[in-house]
Amino acid sequence: MKAHQLYNISLLLPASLLFASCSSPSSGSQPSNPDDDPIVTAATQEDDGASGPHVNAVTEAPTGFDGLPNGNCSAAEFRATGLTFSEVEAFEDGMGPTFNNTSCISCHESPRGTAEAHDDNTNTKVFGGSGSQITELRAGHFNGISFVDHPGGSLINDRANDRSIQEHILSGNEVQTLRLTLSIAGDGFVEAINSNTLAAIAAAQPAAQRGTLIQVPVLEATGQTRAGRFGWKNQNSSLLSFAADAYLNEMGITNRLLKTENTSNGTNVQGGPFDGKADPTATGEDDAGDIDEFTTFMRCLKAPPRGPITAQVTTGQSTFNSIGCAVCHVGTITTSPAGTVINGGALTVSTALGDKNIHPFSDYLLHDVGTGDGIVQNGGQGTRNQVRTAPLWGMGARTRFMHDGASLTATAAIQRHGNQAATARNNFNALSAASQADVLVFLFSL
Numbered sequence: 001m002k003a004h005q006l007y008n009i010s011l012l013l014p015a016s017l018l019f020a021s022c023s024s025p026s027s028g029s030q031p032s033n034p035d036d037d038p039i040v041t042a043a044t045q046e047d048d049g050a051s052g053p054h055v056n057a058v059t060e061a062p063t064g065f066d067g068l069p070n071g072n073c074s075a076a077e078f079r080a081t082g083l084t085f086s087e088v089e090a091f092e093d094g095m096g097p098t099f100n101n102t103s104c105i106s107c108h109e110s111p112r113g114t115a116e117a118h119d120d121n122t123n124t125k126v127f128g129g130s131g132s133q134i135t136e137l138r139a140g141h142f143n144g145i146s147f148v149d150h151p152g153g154s155l156i157n158d159r160a161n162d163r164s165i166q167e168h169i170l171s172g173n174e175v176q177t178l179r180l181t182l183s184i185a186g187d188g189f190v191e192a193i194n195s196n197t198l199a200a201i202a203a204a205q206p207a208a209q210r211g212t213l214i215q216v217p218v219l220e221a222t223g224q225t226r227a228g229r230f231g232w233k234n235q236n237s238s239l240l241s242f243a244a245d246a247y248l249n250e251m252g253i254t255n256r257l258l259k260t261e262n263t264s265n266g267t268n269v270q271g272g273p274f275d276g277k278a279d280p281t282a283t284g285e286d287d288a289g290d291i292d293e294f295t296t297f298m299r300c301l302k303a304p305p306r307g308p309i310t311a312q313v314t315t316g317q318s319t320f321n322s323i324g325c326a327v328c329h330v331g332t333i334t335t336s337p338a339g340t341v342i343n344g345g346a347l348t349v350s351t352a353l354g355d356k357n358i359h360p361f362s363d364y365l366l367h368d369v370g371t372g373d374g375i376v377q378n379g380g381q382g383t384r385n386q387v388r389t390a391p392l393w394g395m396g397a398r399t400r401f402m403h404d405g406a407s408l409t410a411t412a413a414i415q416r417h418g419n420q421a422a423t424a425r426n427n428f429n430a431l432s433a434a435s436q437a438d439v440l441v442f443l444f445s446l
Helices: 075-086 187-191 195-204 239-251 290-299 311-322 410-415 419-430 433-443
Strands: 113-115 124-126 135-142 147-149 175-180 215-217 225-227 332-334 356-358
Touching: 075 290, 187 239, 187 290, 187 356, 195 225, 195 332, 239 290, 311 433, 410 419, 410 433
Parallel strands: none
Antiparallel strands: 113 124, 135 147, 135 175, 215 225, 332 356
């Protein structure tokens, strides 16, 4: 992929984003979008496909944990793919030899939604939400210059099909971290964000707070790369790539995009008594094409809804922006125009996902905020201590925060912010108790 070129970019970046200066909320501002809420729009084209400026009106993305689709698929397709997303895998399905869990829903269950009284009068629970208490384990070694993967890769699977192949952290691998499972709600809209929009956000940030944008492979478009946006290290750029990655690394099921089984601490344990299904050359163990079902389901999820927006919430959001939190936790981003070709030519942005304002409170860039886990994935050694800005939408449905889930309150999470986020943390600490309370009320309205 060629370097990004920006076309017809319209950036509405107020002083609160560029300089983190203090401001008071405008009396005429809307509760869901105060005047100092950064809005980033881009009428651009990605290098992997052509588009033009926004022709359709830009509208708000649908939100809700109501078990209903976002318009990108029918209710029937949403239910069908949701059932596949919820299926429990078994040994005979190819699960393992080493793995973390037995279904997608095991890590992406909370909160639950109920879709009622559809066209076939069914009452079907549809899952896929914003909160999780499930973590994965990663490890490796830092030799003083570079991070070195643990034998078999940094991911240490918690489960195995036989005790004899259970993975453990081997001696000499002192870099160790837990990773909290991320929300998938609204990720179809995140996939539809133009890569140039992310580049523009980074370019507009003050140098000291500027995020890192990395290019990662699009697995379904051989040889193509795109701006990473999924995973704590932005290791994936498309939802199909993410689905294939998770099916292999979390459940141990090979598929057409990733055909090689995981090892046990670097030892090949494929086949024999440890693996219940052969790996056909074309499809891996995923002969039913489940990764496509998972992807459709995720692309049809609504964005997380907001709680009640009171005067205190609005004041808290204005304060959040004015103390510099919005430099990274960007409140509003506009997705690509419908018809834009993305993912290395493998996907065209649909009408349901394109031309939408979303409110993720993230810039989807990598930053060093002092909590980096020391793990290197697709971004190179320079990203060792960087993590993706945590999207705050859906925060009200969570009980654990930061990349490792080790912060159990929002205040504790704020206090862990350092390095590129130290100024925002210090500004928060300098607020009155009442203003701090306003910020916390705003955060839990998300």
